[in-house]
Amino acid sequence: MTTPLLLTCPVGLEDLVRGDLRDREDVRSELLAPGLIRCVEALTPDKLPAMVDRVSLPLSDDNSVIAAAELVGVPTPSFRVHAKDPGARSEWITRIEALGWRNDPSDWVLNVDVGGGRIDLGSWHWSRRIGQLQRLPATTPGPVAAGLLRLAKLSTGDVLLDPCAGVGTVPIVDALLRGGPAYSIDRDPEATRLAHENAANLSVGQAVSVLKADATDLPLDDGSIDRVVSDLPFGKRIGSNELNKSLYPAILREIERVLTADGRAVLLSDDKRVFAESVAHARGLKISGERVIRYNGVTPTAYIVRRSRRPKRGRA
Incomplete structure (x- = not known):
């Protein structure tokens, strides 16, 4: 079974993203919330519309973290954990370090967002897929x-x-x-x-x-x-x-x-x-x-x- 992907885009562009996925890649998706789309069919970074900013997997248990590592193609990726609750943050760091992975908030491959219930794939981010631009304060995303x-x-x-x-x-x-x-x-x-x-x-x-x-x-x-x-x-x-x-x-x-x-x-x-x-x-x-x-x-x-x-x- 294909792991669902969560796609984040600017609010107001969801129908364009979903239309491009359907018409160009024959991939079905559903709108979960403003700016958040779920895709339940196989997809690779090069097939993502350029309107997609961030790509994530739903966070549930250790298996979801392992699935995220498989998607980015790094067996033991560096990671960081984002959580408002220090106890939850410490618990997830301990669990993931037990897999042999490195906790590195400054240079991560996977971002485990406990509050958001998602695991962000660093190499699938817009700046990694499309290109890194130097910015000014009012630069258009x-x-x-x-x-x-x-x-x-x-x-x-x-x-x-x-x-x-x-x-x-x-x-x-x-x-x-x-x-x-x-x-x-x-x-x-x-x-x-x-x-x-x-x-x-x-x-x-x-x-x-x-x-x-x-x-x-x-x-x-x-x-x-x-x-x-x-x-x-x-x-x-x-x-x-x-x-x-x-x-x-x-x-x-x-x-x-x-x-x-x-x-x-x-x-x-x-x-x-x-x-x-x-x-x-x-x-x-x-x-x-x-x-x-x-x-x-x-x-x-x-x-x-x-x-x-x-x-x-x-x-x-």
Whole structure:
């Protein structure tokens, strides 16, 4: 019997994860709770959707811990135990050490989460499956970036732009999954430096063009971009709600200018009123879909934006 896998993803992306498992891998799953999916059929790390952050096994007894070791392919893995109750933590450490394994909270292969009733598989984590990125405080989590890209419906050869790319998460994840091409643009020099390093470290420098520029004055030709995907500043960690009243309309004007006639943008923001009003006043754009996503204590909305009219003659 296959051991059930517990898949964690950002809340709001569960149906996309389950749909990809079903359609691409012919794997059935069920929703257990917001952001938590159970998969009862065999699955390998390379088959997991990039929207999946963490993979675990249900914790029951010593046999479940042994099954986790078999899945990661390490007979005697290092481990750590997470438990609020010191007694429960000590008990599990003793039980697992009796198997000949090493308790190493700083360099673990298995994380035994007693309170959560799960065993996290270290080598199946997003950063190990997809890639380790250098971050800044407001960096978009990788699984969220993957979800935004999924909503964008990119095809082979499409040119992607993130005009507020920060350390380049969205374009780099796209390059790792699809192969690009993509533009990573940000006006912050430190973010741009890290984006260059991230692209180089993950060997996608040829697919991702990293530029230091302003999202309100893009160094790109009219009609040159097929898809725009971006986590916009929304005042919780970067910028302010007041600033967005002028920033969002300016960004949207540039997005309208650079998008192809059938282009699409997926824009994430928690400044929902200002964003909706900005799109409503943009003469050539409209919101065609919305999806609320929850992660790291915020609940922004991913807006799917398309043209409301064809570009004027002389533009792509």
